[in-house]
Amino acid sequence: MSAAHEELPGEAKVIPIESAPSWSPAGDEAGADLAAVAARLADGLGDLLGDLLADRLGPVTESVFGKGWEGRAASGLAFLRRRITGDYEVDEFGFDRELTEEVFLSALRPLAEKYFRIEVRGIENIPAEGGALVVANHSGVVPLDALMTQVAIHDHHPARRHLRMLAADLVFVLPLVGELARKAGHTLACNEDAQALLERGEVVGVWPEGFKGIGKPFAERYKLQRFGRGGFVASALRAQVPIVPCSIVGAEETYPMLGNVKSLARLLGLPYLPITPTFPWLGPLGVLPLPTKWTIQFGEPIRTDGYPPEAAEDPMLVFNLTDEVRETIQHTLYRLLVDRRSVFF
């Protein structure tokens, strides 16, 4: 618990940037000159901008940006100041809380709220504090479902908890994708990392179907694939945290996968290469997901603290619990599908 405690922004230890005097007037002359020129330039630009925005175009800017734009601009500048001076914190896994909240989640939120109109049910099944393992079904060619679950948990949970996902190693091999995934709080799907995150009291998300689930043909939609080797259950047993089954409806139809160009996928080193009604026929437009209506249902938590920690070494128990989680998700999916009025509304 103490580790999770240390991550609270209020208690975060921040070195004031003034204490790192890497710049001094007596220092490098060329550097100082350059900096002075830059400062003068910025001053002039600032004066001009401030003048334009506030005095001459005051009423216009207010009608364009809305009331209180100065406050928003000020907080934006404060954010910019922290970013350009490197004055922010990341945790051991590379999770950049500020960047995630201000940039990543803000960028994904319209997609979740306006495009997929996600309905979130049973958010109270995720504990307000302490570790929990969210296990969900995977679908839709691109792992949008995982990103949307992260947004849903953060926006709907009263404690605004962050979902720390376990991702395939392909994610971390790719440049940029891996960097962004780490900054958004995700890490490699391996026992060590799952264990470490759960013990630090984080909400960890896992999609045990992996590529089998996300890359399955459209005809097999909402049929859960094999749940790996049950490693996630063993991790939850060791950390004694509850398992929260999560059923996602709507993601299957975002990219209906009609075919799979296996030979080309193998050539590119990808797990699959989909053919959908729009991709690759419509070119870049085909990358757009279909605007389906989503439901994310968090089920009753399955408690693991009734078992001793060494229960993780009992393969029979691990298999049984894995099956229980899988069955719960599958049945919830069927129930949600029966209740669904239409794919798009």
Place this chain on the structure above:
Amino acid sequence: MGKVVLVTGVARQLGARFVDRIRREPGVDLVVGVDTEPPRRPVGSVAPLDHSRCADFVFAHADLRRPAIARVLAEYAVDTVVHLNVSATNPGTSARATVKEINVIGSMQLLGACQQSAVLRRLVVKSTTGVYGSTPRDPAVFTERTQPKTLPTGGFAKDAAEVEGYVRGFARRRPDVAVSVLRFANLVGPGADTPLAEYFTLPVLPTALGHDPRLQFVHEDDAVEVLRLAALDPGEGEPRRTGTFNVAGEGVLLLSQCARRLGRPTVPILLPALGWVAALAKRSRVSDFSTEQIGLLAHGRVVDTTALREVFGYRPRFSTTEAFADFAAGQRAGLLPPERLATVTDRLTALLRTPEDVRTPDDRS
């Protein structure tokens, strides 16, 4: 009779500082420093020695690669060996083959000498967290028990992994000797002379495009303190400080954060091309940059220090952030000093506030 401590690698900054520290320790009678060059005055916060209260120091000029070290061990009846001469670079030479020989053959000779010594009680070996390697397929946080996915293929990390192997063999053959292996994260401090510290002195930092590695630092002061604890006998009721321990400051800094705090602009380069740049820099003697450093710059490395805190009862005084700030304080100004950038945004913020105050009466009229 007090302890006789033998320290290898005293010509280096860390060795010199450790000698200074251990000489003040009550119960230490004699400190023997071994290297090919005599120690220079260490840089950093060391109070002048009060010679009435500190142990004697003898410098033994010896090349670790020769068996002469066994004579030194026997001559002074050394009971504690602190082996710090496992390093990425060596002040005497720039040839990689020689550095490797000093690291590996030197350690083998030293261990051989240790095995013959009947009075030896304690062995402390400096290693690196580099032995874990850094690949995207590794867990995010390494504990001492983590098996690396890929063993280091070359460079200092491979030397350290091999030295650790020989040390494990020694520990098996001499169970009466307390052996501790300390895996240090990147050492920084006012006078640190490591390849990563050298990298941060470049005016423009080449980085791997699309990668922002997590880095951990350990301050020299903390390194000296952990070495001291490992070299001394634990007090009554304290656990034996034997085994392998990660030593790193708490917390993590991303390379981008480091660059911004130093005020150094970065130039992202495609990962394979970064290798060529490094090779070019090495050949033109601009900077000594090895392949394992490239791995670190691409994928980063973070270690768990629970064992250090529990067994040593020691929490590094400098967190990663603080250690880096102390290092940054001793560096030349960068091209984009963070204070300057901060003034720019502060000025813009100030501009936002003032017009608002001015305009309020107008709005009312």
